[in-house]
Amino acid sequence: MAPFTLYGRTGWGSALVEAQLTRLGLDYDFRPVGDVFKDEAARVALAAVNPLAQVPTLVLPDGAIMTESAAITLHLADLTGRDDLVPGPAAPERAAFLRWLVFLVANIYPTFTYGDEPERFVALEAARRPFREAADAYAERLYRVVEGAAGAPFFLGERFSALDIYVGVMTRWRPKRPWFARNAPRLHAIATRVDAMPDLAGVWARNWPDG
Structure with missing residues (x-):
């Protein structure tokens, strides 16, 4: 499987997804992003992938783009078939x-x-x-x-x-x-x-x- 690509910035919300990818043992490339609030070039570059120019932005192995950390959380659980980060449908939690x-x-x-x-x-x-x-x-x-x-x-x-x-x-x-x-x-x-x-x-x- 080709690796995931995670667009992120140190200390920002991309750490939420980075930690999950690591915990799940998934192969990913981390693509550093500049300060999109202060750097116009960084904002334009990320907007080419995510129109809102926000992190986390995750490129899936098939090339599809995912944004919104909660959606990514649920999708990674579905994709891996694991319930260690997201309780399964029948779990009481x-x-x-x-x-x-x-x-x-x-x-x-x-x-x-x-x-x-x-x-x-x-x-x-x-x-x-x-x-x-x-x-x-x-x-x-x-x-x-x-x-x-x-x-x-x-x-x-x-x-x-x-x-x-x-x-x-x-x-x-x-x-x-x-x-x-x-x-x-x-x-x-x-x-x-x-x-x-x-x-x-x-x-x-x-x-x-x-x-």
């Missing part, structure tokens, strides 16, 4: 997995889309900082909801899943790990457990070389 996977990508992930570069959405310069602060405060509120649903030692309890990869990656972003240690200890414990997984150590070191 399936409904919870789908609920919280979509919750993370539909509710929390957009707070970074809007908050990272508020000037893309807010024309009035004086309003940009309050806009970002509001987005960050909303993200914290949402994370408290997720905290209330999280199990131990992993999100679904004893069963490891892609949700734990999402927690491990997203807790590295705002409001960052110290906030989670104080306000969302279950999510923080999951994240630190995922940090320590030997098969993912290379992914974390490449995306967050400073720890």
Whole structure:
């Protein structure tokens, strides 16, 4: 099988897919992407593959393009026929997995889309900082909801899943790990457990070389 090609950027959302490809033992080429918010050439180059110029963008072995990390998560499980990252249809954890996977990508992930570069959405310069602060405060509120649903030692309890990869990656972003240690200890414990997984150590070191 020809390798997958993953377009990504260090420390960005492509780490979600990179970790899953690694965990599943799938062969892939990582194609580094420039800062698409600040580099017009990088944005144009990625737009040739993904019109929204977003990462992750995954090229499948047959040349088809996939975007949206949740869709990629489900497709990789279907493609490999494995249920170690995505509970199968008959698994008792399936409904919870789908609920919280979509919750993370539909509710929390957009707070970074809007908050990272508020000037893309807010024309009035004086309003940009309050806009970002509001987005960050909303993200914290949402994370408290997720905290209330999280199990131990992993999100679904004893069963490891892609949700734990999402927690491990997203807790590295705002409001960052110290906030989670104080306000969302279950999510923080999951994240630190995922940090320590030997098969993912290379992914974390490449995306967050400073720890």
